[in-house]
Amino acid sequence: MKVISEQIGHILIIRSNEDLCKLRNFAEEQLSKKKHIRTVLLQTNKVSKEERVPSLRYFMGEKKFETIHTEYGCKFYLNPAKVFFSPRLSFERQRIANEVNKNEKIINFFSGVGPFSICIAKKVPSSVIHSIELNYAAYQYMIKNIEVNKCNNKVIPYLGDALEIVKKQFINYADRIILPLPMLADKALPLAIKSLSNEEGIIHWQISEYVGKKENKNDLGKIVRQRLERVVKESKLKNKIIIQLIRKIRSLSPNIAHIAVDLRVEKTKV
Numbered sequence: 245m246k247v248i249s250e251q252i253g254h255i256l257i258i259r260s261n262e263d264l265c266k267l268r269n270f271a272e273e274q275l276s277k278k279k280h281i282r283t284v285l286l287q288t289n290k291v292s293k294e295e296r297v298p299s300l301r302y303f304m305g306e307k308k309f310e311t312i313h314t315e316y317g318c319k320f321y322l323n324p325a326k327v328f329f330s331p332r333l334s335f336e337r338q339r340i341a342n343e344v345n346k347n348e349k350i351i352n353f354f355s356g357v358g359p360f361s362i363c364i365a366k367k368v369p370s371s372v373i374h375s376i377e378l379n380y381a382a383y384q385y386m387i388k389n390i391e392v393n394k395c396n397n398k399v400i401p402y403l404g405d406a407l408e409i410v411k412k413q414f415i416n417y418a419d420r421i422i423l424p425l426p427m428l429a430d431k432a433l434p435l436a437i438k439s440l441s442n443e444e445g446i447i448h449w450q451i452s453e454y455v456g457k458k459e460n461k462n463d464l465g466k467i468v469r470q471r472l473e474r475v476v477k478e479s480k481l482k483n484k485i486i487i488q489l490i491r492k493i494r495s496l497s498p499n500i501a502h503i504a505v506d507l508r509v510e511k512t513k514v
């Protein structure tokens with residue numbers, strides 16, 4: 245039986261094409277074997293376009309949709325039926341937090357309930373992370389999570405469209421930019437560059453790409469380079485952009501990968 249499952253706090257989210265009877269047996273088994281799972285939600289394939297919230301419906305156990313997810317000592321309050329959250333990004337959050345230097349000014353364009361920003365603030369308390377989010381529910385949870393994780397004055401929340409807010413408030417400002425939304429990756433990159441102080445710094449660019457079934461590391465490098473070249477050409481970017489790291493975060497479907505790309509940006513192209 246093929247069931248894709250993901251645990252967020254006390255909630256198990258399951259996705260499968262199996263018939264409901266088999267899924268009920270699976271859910272019952274999970275609830276009885278794993279005491280920390282108290283609610284099972286069923287995910288249909290739909291994900292809301294802009295806010296990336298999966299369509300979830302109650303399936304079994306307690307009818308409690310709000311949960312607290314703990315990750316590397318950080319606590320995140322959230323309701324997975326109202327906001328995007330994925331525990332499968334936890335390594336990526338720690339990886340980026342480990343890259344940050346003291347006193348960095350950072351902008352997180354697409355913050356969700358705040359996990360990337362809070363992980364960084366916990367690791368590097370002298371940094372400041374301006375954290376923008378469009379979904380009101382996610383923004384409210386971000387405020388709560390900032391407080392719970394004692395990151396006040398380190399993670400600064402903003403409600404609204406990052407592309408508007410950054411244009412108005414953050415041109416020529418930051419040392420590092422986080423772009424954790426593949427859907428807007430290409431559109432956001434030129435503005436992200438402009439928001440770097442003197443157009444120099446680091447951009448964590450997350451993209452999704454067709455990689456085919458037999459993907460290997462060289463293919464991934466080629467795919468990312470071609471994608472970046474296309475964006476540079478289309479947006480007429482004049483900066484020198486160096487790819488520092490390429491890493492597959494997860495599979496979004498059998499042929500589509502979610503990829504982390506670290507870019508070092510310098511002012512002039514050579």
Ligand SMILES: C[S@@+](CC[C@H](N)C(=O)[O-])C[C@H]1O[C@@H](n2cnc3c(N)ncnc32)[C@H](O)[C@@H]1O
Pocket residue numbers: 294295296328329330333353354355356357358359360376377378379382404405406407424425426
């Ligand atoms: C893929 S989620 C990532 C959230 C968070 N970084 C995380 O890892 O949990 C992308 C988030 O960007 C938000 N979003 C989408 N478009 C946006 C925009 N134009 N400005 C600000 N936030 C936006 C969505 O509501 C969603 O919460």
